[in-house]
Amino acid sequence: MGSRVLLVEDEINIFEAISFILSRDGWEVSGHGNGATAVAEVARLNPDVLVLDVMLPGRSGLDILRDLRGQAETADLPVLMLTAKGQSKDRDLALALGANAYLTKPFSNAEMVETLRRVAEGGAAAGT
Template identity: 90%
Template sequence: MGRRVLLVEDEVNIFEAISFILSREGWDVSGHGNGATALAEVARAQPDVLVLDVMLPGRSGLDILRDLRAQPETAALPVLMLTAKGQSKDRDLALALGANAYLTKPFSNAEMVETLRAVAGGGQQATS
């Protein structure tokens, strides 16, 4: 299982909380907060797994996901979508675009860790 995770999240407090949780579990966490430059950061960081917020400044996480899946070098990158948008149509769209899992804020620490482990391990998991 990969241990490098890139967290694309523009809210500093959420980034810091997730980073703390994942670092404590042994993950090497890096962060990025701008949707417009997120694809370049994925290419630079080459993470084992990506945690991607849906609502970002500059570009939406769904648009970023669509582009990741269209590029051969990132088509298989495990992606956990993270969002405050909990409607089933939003989750269905993210999964249709190729997200491995979809986690709605707020979430528990255990839920984040468990979902990320499943995603990084190659599991397809549609989460709450």
């Protein structure tokens, strides 16, 4: 793909696995693990797409998403929410806040790549 993705994920094993999968697919992957400074990292890196965990130290991914959607510079940034929280109310809230897609852990490699491609291309993909 050749696009830049910022992966905000605090679990190093999950970050490394996703980074490997996406790098192999042609993505340029950067990582960040602290919710409290994630908005600043998005501004600094200006990624093409964001993969955002819901449960992060320092700040919730949902709060981060709310802030990003409230800023003109990031209002249209494609965001894939990634979480272990699979209840429909969690997914509905993330989508209502402006997430382009919602993917629950565990996920397959193909599911991650396909969902991120759709999100980056501007397609909404509700995920599972």
